[in-house]
Amino acid sequence: MIRLQQLGLQVHTDDYGNVVAFLDGENAAGEPLVLCGHMDTVDVVENGQDEIVVNVGEEKITSDGQTIIGADNKDSVAAILEMVEIIIEKKLKHRPLELVFTREEEAISVGAKKFNFSLLTGKECVISDMSQAYGKVVRSAPYCIQVDVQFEGKECHAKEPEKGVNAFVAACEFVTLLSATEIEASVRMNIAAGIGGVKDFSSKSDISIESISKANRNTVPGMGNVFIQLRGLVNEHGDKTVEQIQEVSQKVAEKFGCKVVVNVNKLADCYVLDEQGNLMLKIFDVFRAQGVEPSYFDSNGGSDANIFNNMGIETAVISSAHRNNHQVTEYVIIEDLVKLADFYLRLVTKVD
Numbered sequence: 001m002i003r004l005q006q007l008g009l010q011v012h013t014d015d016y017g018n019v020v021a022f023l024d025g026e027n028a029a030g031e032p033l034v035l036c037g038h039m040d041t042v043d044v045v046e047n048g049q050d051e052i053v054v055n056v057g058e059e060k061i062t063s064d065g066q067t068i069i070g071a072d073n074k075d076s077v078a079a080i081l082e083m084v085e086i087i088i089e090k091k092l093k094h095r096p097l098e099l100v101f102t103r104e105e106e107a108i109s110v111g112a113k114k115f116n117f118s119l120l121t122g123k124e125c126v127i128s129d130m131s132q133a134y135g136k137v138v139r140s141a142p143y144c145i146q147v148d149v150q151f152e153g154k155e156c157h158a159k160e161p162e163k164g165v166n167a168f169v170a171a172c173e174f175v176t177l178l179s180a181t182e183i184e185a186s187v188r189m190n191i192a193a194g195i196g197g198v199k200d201f202s203s204k205s206d207i208s209i210e211s212i213s214k215a216n217r218n219t220v221p222g223m224g225n226v227f228i229q230l231r232g233l234v235n236e237h238g239d240k241t242v243e244q245i246q247e248v249s250q251k252v253a254e255k256f257g258c259k260v261v262v263n264v265n266k267l268a269d270c271y272v273l274d275e276q277g278n279l280m281l282k283i284f285d286v287f288r289a290q291g292v293e294p295s296y297f298d299s300n301g302g303s304d305a306n307i308f309n310n311m312g313i314e315t316a317v318i319s320s321a322h323r324n325n326h327q328v329t330e331y332v333i334i335e336d337l338v339k340l341a342d343f344y345l346r347l348v349t350k351v352d
């Protein structure tokens with residue numbers, strides 16, 4: 001924030017602590033452009049080291065192998081600041097800039113979800129936040145829905161099973177039925193785990209397969225949990241599959257005479273960008289002007305771009321300068337970092 005203020009930008013924080021800065025003024029022309037990076041990092045440390053040691057080599061920036069360096073996403077923040085400094089210093093004509101630095105992207109875009117989008121007027125945004133070879137552009141990223149299905153039966157001693165309702169068997173039947181249910185072809189459903197046991201088992205902190213087998217063997221389980229994840233590129237199909245999961249679980253609960261609770265947590269909506277859209281064409285032009293042949297990438301995970309796109313701001317994610325993110329082997333390719341700052345410079349000074 002201090003650096004942005006020193007450069008003369010109007011800097012604000014929203015209620016959640018996301019930082020937003022505006023660069024307008026006499027050299028600004030054309031449609032506003034939003035650039036976004038996230039300020040947080042994952043917390044990867046080996047051997048309890050609490051300090052990040054940064055080694056700047058000839059070609060790469062690395063840590064000492066005990067921590068991440070946090071270049072995801074600080075490489076992008078640095079490149080944006082460098083570009084801003086250059087356009088101010090050289091008084092270059094540029095698009096009005098709306099810079100957003102979010103919090104808690106790594107916690108599945110919590111900061112972006114809470115960002116005050118009414119602060120922005122731009123309809124196009126670029127985010128550099130991808131551990132891939134330089135020149136890639138994310139064309140699509142899936143929605144992600146977590147569905148937790150919990151059957152609640154009736155516990156009793158295993159010697160009189162007729163007095164209980166086995167919720168684990170209900171959960172197993174649910175999995176069998178759900179697996180046989182026809183769902184939309186676009187939906188990637190992962191039935192990730194199933195756990196059954198006594199009801200107070202979820203409050204125990206030392207759960208292991210051994211402890212479950214010991215504590216539960218003599219009890220008809222009163223609880224059966226199934227954890228499911230859905231991903232795909234058609235939001236409606238994901239929502240439809242959630243309804244099917246609810247229907248199947250209800251059917252099983254009725255058959256067994258037990259309760260069922262379905263918790264749905266939609267972490268992100270999907271997006272698919274238009275390859276011939278203005279933003280994509282501009283990005284490809286800039287990469288080509290840098291002598292890099294760009295290519296598309298269909299992402300398997302989400303980012304702040306899922307939130308921005310679904311808030312009506314067309315947002316493309318491009319490669320960053322970091323590799324091996326979220327690992328102690330993380331590094332920055334210095335040449336790519338220089339190219340990234342140059343990318344931003346070319347993009348923002350392309351005034352239509």
Ligand SMILES: [Zn+2]
Binds near residue numbers: 038072073129130
């Ligand atoms: Zn990131």
